[in-house]
Amino acid sequence: MNISQVAARTGLPAKTIRYYEDIGLVTPDRRPNGYRDFTQNDAHKLGFLGRARALGFSIDDCRNLLTLWEDKSRASADVRSIAREHLDEIDAKIAGLTAMRHTLAELVQGCAGDNRPDCPILKGLEGS
């Protein structure tokens, strides 16, 4: 399979796929003319990567997950622990954003939004 075909199948840009090869996440064969030749398994791995990245896993996480995924004898507890850590991170991010949202919403609420130069949002940002 050429790179454009695997790109179409996985939804990943060709550039990204080449980058994933650069950092050793996939190792496609090469044809005599130098073109990359992806197997079904490569495409499958790249699809896996795409979904894991979409779920917010870092490249390092993905590398670990890929290893576990290919290791038939791995313990599912290992996978679970990576996923759990990631879940905690997501929760922390959500909490941070929610706090941010709260503060900002208060500022916006207090703002008349008219043509007067008096703006509580800027006042709020001015600090104590």
Add this chain to the structure above:
Amino acid sequence: MNISQVAARTGLPAKTIRYYEDIGLVTPDRRPNGYRDFTQNDAHKLGFLGRARALGFSIDDCRNLLTLWEDKSRASADVRSIAREHLDEIDAKIAGLTAMRHTLAELVQGCAGDNRPDCPILKGLEGS
């Protein structure tokens, strides 16, 4: 004021303050020896920047907010519209993360977390 003092007052690292000067957000004076000399107003601006950044405003947003902040005749509606857009962005991020969390939590829940190699998390990531 030297950079370390304004850093202490604003909570921003000196490196960050120099960077903000690089990209034109502040323009401190210079002493004969080359040291930066920050006015009270500079410190105030940097504090403003720190709080706005902490609320997740982008550097570009901050640049706009700073302009509005320094413009005595600005309309509060302008500020409000920037803040509202930012609020929408925050909401979108929260929604995305929440969806992610949901998917991931389902995967984790389905995982026994024992030593068997059968792992629903990896299965879920394998895709259709």
Add this chain to the structure above:
DNA sequence: CATAGGGGTTCCAGTCACGGGAAGGTCAAG
């Protein structure tokens, strides 16, 4: 057979918002 196009390849540079660290000038204290 020449050529046009749509693939593919490599490599280099840029992104964002800094952080780390080197090499060297400056200043106040002991």
Add this chain to the structure above:
DNA sequence: CTTGACCTTCCCGTGACTGGAACCCCTATG
């Protein structure tokens, strides 16, 4: 005079790509 804290600039690295240039390969058409 020396020490040590502080300041300066400069350059490289981060993460995960993205854009572009320059060039090769393959097929189809006049």
